[in-house]
Amino acid sequence: MANVLVFAETRANTLRKVALESVTAARALADSTGGGEVHALVAGSPGIAAVAEQLGQHGADLVVVVEHAGLANFDREVVAATLAARAKSGSYRIVVVGFSAQGRDIGPRVAAKLDVPIVTDVVEASVTGGAITVKHPAYANKVIVTLEINAPLAVLSVRPGAFMVATAPHAVRTEMMAPAAEPSASKVVVKELIEGGKGKLDLGEAPVIVAGGRGLKAPENFKLAEDLAAAFGNAAVGATRAVTDEGWRPHSDQIGQTGRQVSPQLYIAVGISGAIQHLAGMRSSRTIVAINKDKDAPIFKVADYGIVGDVLEVLPVLTQAVREAKAAH
Amino acid sequence: MKIAVCIKRTPDSESRFRIAASSASIDETGLKFDIDDFASYAVEVALQLNEKQGPGETVAYAVGPDAVQETLRKAMSMGVDRAVQLKTDAVPYDGLAVAKALAAELKSGGYDLILFGKHAFDTSAGIVGTATAELLGVSCVTAATKLDIANGRGTARRELEGVAEIVEFPLPAVVTIDEGIARPRYPSLKGIMSAKKKPLETRPAQLGNVRVTVKSMALPPDRPPGRIIGEGTAAVPELVRLLQTEAKVL
Numbered sequence: 001m002a003n004v005l006v007f008a009e010t011r012a013n014t015l016r017k018v019a020l021e022s023v024t025a026a027r028a029l030a031d032s033t034g035g036g037e038v039h040a041l042v043a044g045s046p047g048i049a050a051v052a053e054q055l056g057q058h059g060a061d062l063v064v065v066v067e068h069a070g071l072a073n074f075d076r077e078v079v080a081a082t083l084a085a086r087a088k089s090g091s092y093r094i095v096v097v098g099f100s101a102q103g104r105d106i107g108p109r110v111a112a113k114l115d116v117p118i119v120t121d122v123v124e125a126s127v128t129g130g131a132i133t134v135k136h137p138a139y140a141n142k143v144i145v146t147l148e149i150n151a152p153l154a155v156l157s158v159r160p161g162a163f164m165v166a167t168a169p170h171a172v173r174t175e176m177m178a179p180a181a182e183p184s185a186s187k188v189v190v191k192e193l194i195e196g197g198k199g200k201l202d203l204g205e206a207p208v209i210v211a212g213g214r215g216l217k218a219p220e221n222f223k224l225a226e227d228l229a230a231a232f233g234n235a236a237v238g239a240t241r242a243v244t245d246e247g248w249r250p251h252s253d254q255i256g257q258t259g260r261q262v263s264p265q266l267y268i269a270v271g272i273s274g275a276i277q278h279l280a281g282m283r284s285s286r287t288i289v290a291i292n293k294d295k296d297a298p299i300f301k302v303a304d305y306g307i308v309g310d311v312l313e314v315l316p317v318l319t320q321a322v323r324e325a326k327a328a329h
Numbered sequence: 330m331k332i333a334v335c336i337k338r339t340p341d342s343e344s345r346f347r348i349a350a351s352s353a354s355i356d357e358t359g360l361k362f363d364i365d366d367f368a369s370y371a372v373e374v375a376l377q378l379n380e381k382q383g384p385g386e387t388v389a390y391a392v393g394p395d396a397v398q399e400t401l402r403k404a405m406s407m408g409v410d411r412a413v414q415l416k417t418d419a420v421p422y423d424g425l426a427v428a429k430a431l432a433a434e435l436k437s438g439g440y441d442l443i444l445f446g447k448h449a450f451d452t453s454a455g456i457v458g459t460a461t462a463e464l465l466g467v468s469c470v471t472a473a474t475k476l477d478i479a480n481g482r483g484t485a486r487r488e489l490e491g492v493a494e495i496v497e498f499p500l501p502a503v504v505t506i507d508e509g510i511a512r513p514r515y516p517s518l519k520g521i522m523s524a525k526k527k528p529l530e531t532r533p534a535q536l537g538n539v540r541v542t543v544k545s546m547a548l549p550p551d552r553p554p555g556r557i558i559g560e561g562t563a564a565v566p567e568l569v570r571l572l573q574t575e576a577k578v579l
């Protein structure tokens with residue numbers, strides 16, 4: 001029986017998918033120890049308590065609500081201090097955060113504040129007696145490392161997409177907690193948020209990704225990739241480093257070893273050669289489609305379905321076919 | 330400005346890896362090692378900041394066995410002024426332990442800015458920089474894609490998923506560097522020559538307790554071999570059929 005504390009990440013007072021995945025992971029860990037409690041901490045501006053019910057649906061027993069007018073934007077210092085204070089006050093075995101931009105920022109701070117070990121980018125975890133065992137892809141996903149943590153409390157940062165959100169309704173209690181630090185005293189202050197386009201799905205959350213490479217020939221041809229993504233309706237558009245280096249797409253769209261690491265249900269690579277650094281970011285996708293005019297392009301070695309052809313010709317036809325298939329549902 | 334940059338010695342990311350017989354590490358025979366990718370961007374950022382801002386000092390730190398001296402010399406050949414090796418026989422997989430060794434050393438260094446990579450190629454962990462900042466109690470920005478320093482304050486850009494954040498912070502600060510800021514320069518011949526004469530100190534690393542250990546390493550399962558289903562637009566109907574019936578994603 002061990003309790004697990006989990007950070008439920010929000011943006012604009014709405015839970016992110018990684019929050020539900022983290023709670024799912026926390027629930028499984030608590031259950032594996034013979035049924036401890038899952039306590040989920042949320043931090044935001046007044047009104048954030050409304051997310052408690054949803055967290056209960058995925059297995060939280062208690063939601064620790066940290067409401068403050070100064071928490072409208074993500075405040076890493078306040079969240080880390082409050083999560084650490086909470087972890088110290090309870091009898092927790094594990095603190096779970098997501099390995100997202102917020103979680104990457106918070107996890108190591110909490111671990112350092114508490115002087116407890118942390119492992120990140122966790123894709124599997126289990127508790128056996130005194131040890132926690134986790135799997136973690138390293139060397140840009142080329143090696144899977146199994147790590148053992150020997151400590152009474154540890155921070156685990158879970159890879160987005162690795163723990164499928166599960167429904168496990170629990171009667172959820174809530175408890176208010178004051179922030180452990182004053183938001184106005186934070187050293188790092190958010191001056192501006194630049195939205196990446198309204199309603200645009202994030203690469204880490206989209207079930208389908210259409211990724212374009214230099215084979216698209218010109219920035220304006222990314223319209224063809226966007227049209228295909230729109231036809232799917234649940235897709236995001238990514239790019240190779242060759243493309244982000246050219247400035248055709250922003251760096252934040254880059255997939256690969258030094259960009260985002262994704263594993264969607266469907267990955268459609270168009271005009272991408274399949275360099276090892278690109279594969280490092282997408283080879284764990286469930287189904288991979290590749291369209292490339294060179295039949296010897298390395299991308300075809302990992303593609304479940306390859307089409308040898310000119311993307312500029314194939315994409316519009318594929319987009320139309322996907323639209324029709326969707327309409328037939 | 331006085332800038333420290335923490336660099337790790339990691340194998341070339343293009344290598345094909347094999348697991349060592351012990352199954353708890355990779356087989357290092359035949360691998361080439363260099364400054365890890367993100368840390369090499371951090372070195373470039375440090376050099377550019379000091380070139381732009383006038384007189385300053387850039388110091389590189391590496392925790393590791395004597396092999397890291399070569400990595401530190403490489404940083405000096407790019408233009409770093411001096412280097413410090415924090416010596417340990419093997420670098421533990423415990424990021425907090427490495428952060429403790431760096432923080433113990435950097436604490437009294439009087440640095441305005443301490444730069445790290447967003448994550449190291451080998452651990453792919455993203456722990457050491459942010460944990461070091463916390464141990465030092467200084468401002469910290471994780472995974473910056475832009476960085477400017479003026480009048481004792483920094484401004485950085487960070488990519489959250491789908492949104493970019495512009496943050497401001499006071500110095501001293503730790504910043505971990507994402508890709509896209511700067512391409513690392515190649516050392517010049519003059520740089521390589523002068524690096525040989527630059528000071529490189531060695532001190533023991535104060536790692537403290539190591540609580541995360543490697544049990545085993547394995548290569549990821551292979552994907553089934555790829556399959557080409559056809560050519561040009563004529564293959565589209567077959568692709569759609571497979572996506573519907575076999576992959577069930579449409």
Ligand SMILES: Cc1cc2nc3c(=O)[nH]c(=O)nc-3n(C[C@H](O)[C@H](O)[C@H](O)COP(=O)(O)OP(=O)(O)OC[C@H]3O[C@@H](n4cnc5c(N)ncnc54)[C@H](O)[C@@H]3O)c2cc1C
Pocket residue numbers: 212213214215216239240241242243254255256257258259260270271272273274275276277278281291292293294297309310311312342366
């Ligand atoms: C340290 C390091 C880190 C890196 N990190 C990353 C990373 O994170 N992500 C990443 O993507 N790359 C990364 N790279 C770069 C990587 O090595 C490749 O250079 C890059 O992925 C190539 O992008 P590309 O496939 O778009 O371009 P190219 O390699 O130029 O391939 C273009 C492809 O398009 C095809 N093509 C051309 N015209 C057409 C057409 N009309 N129709 C169909 N196909 C066509 C060509 O046959 C070719 O295969 C990294 C490199 C290094 C050294």
Ligand SMILES: Nc1ncnc2c1ncn2[C@@H]1O[C@H](COP(=O)(O)O)[C@@H](O)[C@H]1O
Pocket residue numbers: 335336337338365367368371390391392393420424427444445446447448449450452453454455456457458
């Ligand atoms: N042994 C080390 N010596 C010096 N710097 C390191 C070491 N390990 C990690 N770092 C720095 O911390 C960053 C993040 O490493 P990690 O937390 O292991 O992903 C690296 O990019 C380096 O800048």
